[in-house]
Structure formats: C-alpha cells, structure tokens
Amino acid sequence: MIVYRCPCGEVYKAADDRVGTVVxxxxxxxxxxxPERKGPGVPVPEGVLTYRCSCxxxxxxxxxxxxxxxxxxxxxxxxxxTEAQPGD
Numbered sequence: 001m002i003v004y005r006c007p008c009g010e011v012y013k014a015a016d017d018r019v020g021t022v023v024x025x026x027x028x029x030x031x032x033x034x035p036e037r038k039g040p041g042v043p044v045p046e047g048v049l050t051y052r053c054s055c056x057x058x059x060x061x062x063x064x065x066x067x068x069x070x071x072x073x074x075x076x077x078x079x080x081x082t083e084a085q086p087g088d
Contacts, residue, residue, distance in 0.1 A: 002037050006030055020069040020078075022051075022059060031059040033070055033081070053079055 002014045008028040014021075018034045025032055052058045055075040071078050 002034060004032070004035050006032055021071045022061065022073050024073070031061045033061050049081070051079065051081055053077055 005011050006025040010027040014034045021034050053072040
C-alpha cells in the first residue's frame with residue numbers, strides 16, 4: 001500500500017499496482033499522480049507539471065521524482081512523464 005498526500009493536506013492510500021495513475025483529490029479537485037513507494041512516510045510533491053494526454057485532455061499534476069508513466073482517467077491511455085514538462 002502506498003500512502004501519499006495532496007498539497008491541500010488530504011492523505012490518500014493506493015495499491016502498488018496504481019503507481020502512475022492519475023486521481024482527483026476529493027477535497028480540492030487537483031490531479032495527483034500516485035507515486036512509487038519510497039519507504040516509510042508520506043512523500044512530498046516535488047513540483048507541478050502539465051501533462052497532455054493523446055486524447056487531448058490536459059492535467060495539472062503533482063510530480064514525484066521517479067514517476068515516469070501516467071494513465072489518463074478519461075481515456076485510459078498510458079503516457080510518458082518527464083521533468084522537462086513544467087507546470088504553467
């Protein structure tokens with residue numbers, strides 16, 4: 001089980017097979033990438049980026065180092081994330 005936090009303070013848990021998927025925060029609506037497990041504790045987001053899916057949908061996401069693939073919650077397509085995609 002992976003435990004991670006939205007910048008608004010809401011804490012989430014996800015199964016290990018959900019790494020890289022995009023979820024919406026129930027409190028603030030922000031798009032979050034489920035991070036890879038990094039040991040004990042709750043990881044802190046390392047930045048925000050804009051990811052555009054091949055279906056044309058764009059998301060502002062919290063980026064955690066090591067997460068390279070994300071799944072679009074609308075069309076289900078997998079995409080590649082790089083540090084070179086800064087947020088607006």
